[in-house]
Amino acid sequence: MIQAHAGPPVARPHSLRSVSLLVPDPEAMADFYTGTWGLTATERGEGTAWLRGSSREHHILHLARNEQNALGKIVFAVRDRREVDDAARALAALDILLVHEPGPLDDAAGGYGLQFVDPEGRLVELSTELYAVSERDANGREAVPRKIAHVVLNTVDIDAACAFYTRVLGMRVSDWSEHQMAFLRCNNDHHVIAFNQGDWTSLNHVAYEMPSIDHFMRGIGNLRRSGITPEWGPGRHGPGDNTFSYFTDPAGLVCEYTSEVAQIEEDSWLCRVWPRTAELSDQWGTAGPPTQTVRTHMAGVPDLGYLSRHKRAS
Secondary structure, three states: OOOOOOOOOOOOOOEEEEEEEEEOOHHHHHHHHHHOOOOEEEEEEOOEEEEEOOOOEOOOEEEEEOOOOEEEEEEEEOOOHHHHHHHHHHHHHOOOOEEEEEEEOOOOOOOEEEEEEOOOOOEEEEEEOOOEOOOOOOOOOOOOOOEEEEEEEEEOOHHHHHHHHHHHHOOEEEEEEOOOEEEEEOOOEOOOEEEEEOOOOEEEEEEEEOOOHHHHHHHHHHHHHOOOOOOEEEEEOOOOOOEEEEEEOOOOOEEEEEEOOOEOOOOOOOOEEEOOOHHHHOOOOOOOOOOHHHHHHHHOOOOOOHHHHHHHHO
């Protein structure tokens, strides 16, 4: 098993670039995320779509068709081809399966990268040289998500998951929520990945960062006017100190608006274990406890992973 601190990391991605979701009806999902959620289609085809926020990233969300909900892949940004090539050699030395050797990526965003599978079957991509788009005005009043703030993943072994992502991707654990959740960072944001101990491997939720708390509240208002009310929130979490408001999309996956995530100073930050109390789950005290409905959606359905899907398709 990969150990948490057994040598230098394979790679050190500098940001979470995008997430791919596999769903039975990607057209309905694309309509929701472009019509109500605030994203814009960079490219859209039959059964697939690449959706952008306000940043220069070609897309932050990719949608494609699958029989049931699943995580397609998580994409991290590295700086250049050399980092991709070096990562490939290091992955091979650790006997970690590469499913896409370093080279051009078959994606609407282009780019150069590699893909590997983590111990629970998640497809992870390291990429560089992707196509960029013009940045949208994030200082206006329009409630448009800027980027993917974080992805929370349900894991059957939270310690093994943390060990793999710290060892292989050089991530640092910012905080724990008892031994139920772990928050990992790859830059100054408090977390870009969080693991939640669960009964099976699945996607818990995807969080979209709004430029400010004003945009965060305006986005909630836009959804309310469309008849969509929060499943949990608005509030402000303890770990990460970020605002939160959770919704469910047409596939039943949980999506979150967030803002003002804590920024980490590497030399002075001390990881802590947060008690799982109502006061720390929501510092504002405005959200109330999460409903059983949203808990069920966050648990998701068991995701057998990339290799299982690939085997069935071949």
